[in-house]
Amino acid sequence: MSSQRRGTTSFSRWSGLATVAFFVALAAIIATIVTRMASNQTQTTPFLPEQGCQVTVDGFTTFLNQEQAANASIIVGESIRRGLPARAATIALVTAYQESDLHNLDYGDRDSIGLFQQRPSQGWGTVEEIMDPWYAAGKFYEALVKVPDWDTGVINDVAQAVQLSGHPDAYAQHETKGRAWASALTGYSPASVSCIDRSETPAAASEITDFLARVYGEAVTWTLDGLTLQLTTPGDPITWSVAHLAMLRGALAGVETVQVADMMWINADGEYTMWQTVEPAVASVVITLRG
Template sequence: MPRKQRRVSAFFKILAVLTVTCGLLLAGGYYAITSLKPLEVAEPEPTESCTITGNEDTHDIDVEQAANAATVNGVAFSLDMPEDAVVIAYATVWQESKFINIEYGDRDSLGLFQQRPSQEWGEPDQIMDQVFATRSFYEELKEVPDYQEMPVYEAAQAVQRSADGFAYDQHEDLSRVMAAAFNGSEGPAVSCWYEPETSAKSDVAGAKAELERVFGTAPDDLPVADGPQTGEIGWSMAVWAVANARDYGLRSVTYGDQRWRAAAGEDGWSTVPDGAARATLVLK
């Protein structure tokens, strides 16, 4: 065979070997890559959250959301509103602000209920006060004839007069769970945990003063004979204190024979060792 032909033949042999080798490497690499399982990244554990249990259902919500929900419920006690009114208020707030007291909204809307100063709901600083805003909502709801007999979204729309009143309907089920949890009828149905460094300085007196402003009754006056129709006021105050513990630096809340401790984290409530049921609310 001529030298030139031998060189060409050798070249193609080498090329064939390289082609086969690269193919094997690529195939092996493809197999190795495709055989790898996707990395499973664990979701970080929430450092601050609240668990609410009502109507045999449980949900987790943010601490700020729980604190505002407890206040919306508490104001209903001060006005002797029924649980149905709280459900309507909750469905409204879920749709309007998701229980975050926001300082903005459509046009001049503000706060939990997205009320507008230009529509005579009050001055901006008043609307941003959760107690004032909630009281205003309930006072308007009172004026709606037979609101308890109406679908929740229709009652909410009668007060809010929003662009899409049916949107409130999607929040009814969760709102009923929350109303049962916060109205006290199910006892220690709200538990919260938070990072100690995020809590305020201990202010038991401030917490008691706000409880009286929200509920219209001083916690030191418990038990209350013939309490409001909203629910069990003692337990409702207790879960309000738990939901607002971070803002007032509370480390424990005791009512009856149950005690919530911030240090317990997610475990929350436990039975008081002496087991004595007392109709007093103790904050520390």
């Protein structure tokens, strides 16, 4: 009887060990399959940065998606059109960051709408007018230049004087971003912008030329030879302003490369490429469009 119990116990132990070994082996097989699947997925679908544009000024880098980039180009472009200094563009960008994060919103607090959350009931214009980014930016600048010492005062306080926000100290948090973009887009920080566009938008040179005609008038001229747009400017900082603004409009125009003097930027799907040294350009700015 005692011998039978020992035999039963030995069998039970062997059976238990066999079961454990089976599940350990099964777990190892599953882990191997999962690892291989993850490896294959990584190889076939690599991480790609979000499409848009980034700027780097004095070691600080910030990013805008394609919608934000297009709106930023209009905000800065309107300041240039009005002959205002870069500081005006900084204040406008700081304000739009806070009010809408540079999105043209059709909603907001009470009847606030648009890039600057302007209110039709407060005399900023009709809904249709305010939803036009060019109009909204223009109305902002009209109000801005009426603020005493707007060009020397604290940016947060100047923005608040225009907006009369319920959050009067909120604008300051966006100042570094606003300064970086204003500096680059008005041409005072050369070769500081890079973009990614994977949309395969066909070439549309008018998206750039119409924009530049509105911003710079006859100061900037151009010729279009096939897919190559050659622009002539009066010189810096306008040259770099034209180049950077064109890049922010690039997703609408199918921009592939931008060259200023012996510096070229090339659109790349997977990374924000740096400007590189090449043979000198034949015009102030040379832009090639997607075929």
